[in-house]
Amino acid sequence: MTVNLEFAKSPLGGAKHGGLDKAVLIQEVPFTPGFDLRVDPDSSGFAAVNQALGLNLNPKVGTVVRNNAACIVGDELPAAGGISALCLGPDWWYLTGTADIQELLKPVQEAHHISLVDVSSQRTKIEVYGPNAKDVLEHYWEQDLRDEHFPIDACSQGVLAKAPLIMWHCCENCYLLFPRASFAKHLWTALTDASVEYL
């Protein structure tokens, strides 16, 4: 799928706060594609989806399977053809990445009972990176962020400063947030406010 970005506006306009060499870097990664995939893990469609995506989806809520680098820390773009699948519910995945997911799953959609919805504009993506990234998030996040409970490639939905979002611990000291577009400005204010003491 090609997207015309000529007139597109991201909720935060690609905002950046802090820096790579600082205690924390908070930046929006605008226009991240996202898809809601619904498929019963016991159905024939599940195997077909796995085969089409080249992944081994895990129906355990809170797990992430992927074949690519996910974050853009240091403006390094993830490799082409990458897909990450975040398990949000027992039959519900959030797919994101640089691959043409819609094209990959088209034949599966025609042959099996699955649902794939483009929700790219529903959410934006915020990267929180740095030695104090966790501390900034802990100002608001009610769930346990310690590595033994929220290891790398764990994801979780919850409420951060009253904004519902998906949080993904994608690599060391790096957390990706997928908040609703309409909550992004509020969340940005909250995050930058919390980061003041570390910068």
Next chain:
Amino acid sequence: MLHIPCPYCGPRDETEFHYGSEAHVAYPENSANLTDEEWAKFVFIRSNPKGWMAERWVHSAGCRRWFNVWRNTINHEFGPSYKPFTQQPKSPA
């Protein structure tokens, strides 16, 4: 703050959930033929026990699944939670 055990996500804070009243209230089979009184009984009247009660909750800020869970109405202690259409665990009492 209550900690509610979601059978899919594990224990989470109460703010992520919404309440769904008593579990296992069957929809009447002959709903078209009910009298007003019978219909009101199905809609409004609940057992309201003092002690352990099986309830429905929805994890609205998380996996968005409905599930059932035992809760003690005296001290808000939570018992085991279970998925719909699965065997109900015994009351913790």
